[in-house]
Amino acid sequence: MQLHAEKAGSGEAKISVSVPPTRSDILHPCDVMEDVAIAYGYNNIPKRTLSSLKPLPLNQLSDLIRYEIAMNGFTEVLTWILCSKKENFEMLNRKDDKSTAVIIGNPRSSDFEVVRTSLMPGMLKTVGHNKDHPKPIKIYEVGDVVLLDEKKDVGASNRRLLGALYCGANSGFELIHSLVDRIMEVMGTPFVPVGDKSGYFIELSNEPEFLSGRQAKIIYKGGHIGIFGIVHPEVLNNFDIPDPCSFLELDIESFL
Structure with missing residues (x-):
């Protein structure tokens, strides 16, 4: 060899x-x-019959969540895992810290410069391209993002996330909040007081892609696993969306 x-x-x-x-x-x-x-x-090499295999627990969990979200009236979308640097950072009011996103070497298009670190850009882009669709628009995606990780031999790791977005005449914040509660109910996770690690609770967050005072992070067993809130008007304008939107992003691998 x-x-x-x-x-x-x-x-x-x-x-x-x-x-x-x-x-x-x-x-x-x-x-x-x-x-x-x-x-x-x-x-x-001697031939042998392979044993039957079971689906990975992560894929089983993903299918369960897909079913529950669809039962709540949301339509699944599949977006590109690659996007531009501008979409991944600037258009979300974020700054590139140079330590999060995997950069694509010699990309063929400026639309595929980095591996997404969030499901948000692709889903907002989908709504922006379908803004003439009858309202409300309720979409979701269960997919992977990639983050730089020095502990991995390839220097990066995948995370399976859930993204859900509501776009209509009003922000739909209450609907997205209720979706969080439903997912946690399906996962068998109770709502607990702040600081209790036996379930989940929400805390005020301050992320630039969301409207200040209209966003919250989800804490599960002491760890930050997600965020939801009303999307900032500047972000909506960047994606050419005229209507208010609320968005949820949740790390579903945390439940395994």
Whole structure:
């Protein structure tokens, strides 16, 4: 396989492989195993029947939440996981701290410069392109975002989020708030007093993409897992949306 390999320690069924700079395609141990399989010959590997597999708990949870949100009258949308730097930061009144978003090298289009760190840009863009649709517009998305993470071998990690957006003649803040309560009820999580770690509670937040005094962060077992509120008018104007909107974003991996 043209890679330097030696036994790793005595009495261990492991080998240590050195990867030269000319093999930029090798990122994980599975890439080394692929080289071994090619050298050995795929046709020489004994065939066996694979055991049946169950869906991943995260995917099962995602489907459960999709069902519940749809039962509340929301329509699912699927948006691009790539977006422009402007959409991911400036259009949301955010500043790029250079330590959150994964930057795409040599993007073919300015629309695909970074990997999204929030579901909000794509969903607001969807509403902006459908602003002539009869109101109210109620959409949701369950999808992944990517955040820089030095603890991971690839330098980034995925997080599965839920995003829900209401757009109509009024902000629909109460409806989005009730959606939070319904999701927590489905998750079997009680509403508790502030500071209690046995369930969830909400606290005032101060994020620039939301209207001041009309937003709250969701605290679950002592950790911040989401935020909801009325979208700031400047943000709506950036996405060419004439009507008020409320938005919810929730990290559903926190329930696993």
